[in-house]
Amino acid sequence: MSKVSVVIPALNEEQPIASVVRECLATGMPGEVIVVDNGSTDRTAERAREAGARVVTAPRGYGRACAAGVRAVSPESDIVLFLDGDGSDIPAFVRQLVEPIAHGTHDFVIGSRTRGRRELGSMNFQQILSGRVAGWIMQLLYGVRYTDMCPFRAIRRDALAKLDMREETYGWNLEMQMKAARAGLRILEIPVNHRRRAGGESKVSGTFRGTFVAGTRIVATLVRVATSRKE
Numbered sequence: 001m002s003k004v005s006v007v008i009p010a011l012n013e014e015q016p017i018a019s020v021v022r023e024c025l026a027t028g029m030p031g032e033v034i035v036v037d038n039g040s041t042d043r044t045a046e047r048a049r050e051a052g053a054r055v056v057t058a059p060r061g062y063g064r065a066c067a068a069g070v071r072a073v074s075p076e077s078d079i080v081l082f083l084d085g086d087g088s089d090i091p092a093f094v095r096q097l098v099e100p101i102a103h104g105t106h107d108f109v110i111g112s113r114t115r116g117r118r119e120l121g122s123m124n125f126q127q128i129l130s131g132r133v134a135g136w137i138m139q140l141l142y143g144v145r146y147t148d149m150c151p152f153r154a155i156r157r158d159a160l161a162k163l164d165m166r167e168e169t170y171g172w173n174l175e176m177q178m179k180a181a182r183a184g185l186r187i188l189e190i191p192v193n194h195r196r197r198a199g200g201e202s203k204v205s206g207t208f209r210g211t212f213v214a215g216t217r218i219v220a221t222l223v224r225v226a227t228s229r230k231e
């Protein structure tokens with residue numbers, strides 16, 4: 001039977017984090033939930049621990065947090081699942097993301113919020129458009145169909161290790177999608193529903209600075225990976 005580790009990057013998410021962890025554990029799928037808290041100034045780590053997560057730390061940055069989470073995964077795990085710590089990804093979909101990998105038909109299963117049902121205000125126009133545009137570009141580059149840069153995704157651990165992930169901030173999600181496609185992994189995209197964050201403050205899409213920093217990093221990632229040689 002496959003063992004699943006959940007990795008949740010969380011920065012100042014003391015309000016939503018406990019229910020995200022509990023909802024993940026309630027699915028009965030994960031063997032462990034790892035919350036990566038880098039520099040929260042609130043009680044994110046404490047709340048995550050109380051809810052049953054293992055908490056690890058890393059230097060600031062979304063990609064660094066995800067990478068630190070992967071390094072902390074228990075050696076027996078063969079599937080790593082990622083989701084955000086703000087309550088916007090719906091853990092009830094964990095099973096649908098994990099099963100195709102557990103059954104051996106796919107290596108990488110990614111949610112698509114644009115193909116799922118979205119609570120009003122849960123994604124803004126730039127997020128929807130940038131996910132679609134990135135998808136079209138990756139279709140041209142690799143012939144793979146993606147419709148979102150959804151953070152909610154599961155991947156075989158050994159396949160992830162071979163992708164040689166480098167992005168330290170918001171390019172991480174796109175880098176994984178590009179490298180998975182380039183490596184010829186068996187990829188499946190499934191619609192997932194999406195909610196508004198369950199409290200706390202937006203770091204990315206809800207602020208001008210966050211949108212600008214993330215947008216710049218995403219474009220840089222696209223160019224870097226598209227023009228780099230397959231390792």
Ligand SMILES: Nc1nc2c(ncn2[C@@H]2O[C@H](COP(=O)(O)OP(=O)(O)OP(=O)(O)O)[C@@H](O)[C@H]2O)c(=O)[nH]1
Nearest residue numbers: 009010011038061062065084085086202203204205
């Ligand atoms: N560990 C860590 N987590 C981060 C960092 N930046 C963002 N996050 C987490 O990454 C996830 C995505 O950030 P959000 O602020 O929700 O960004 P968003 O989804 O574009 O914005 P919302 O619309 O407000 O949800 C959340 O779980 C954040 O707590 C970081 O530097 N380190």
Ligand SMILES: [Mg+2]
Nearest residue numbers: 084086088197
């Ligand atoms: Mg969010």
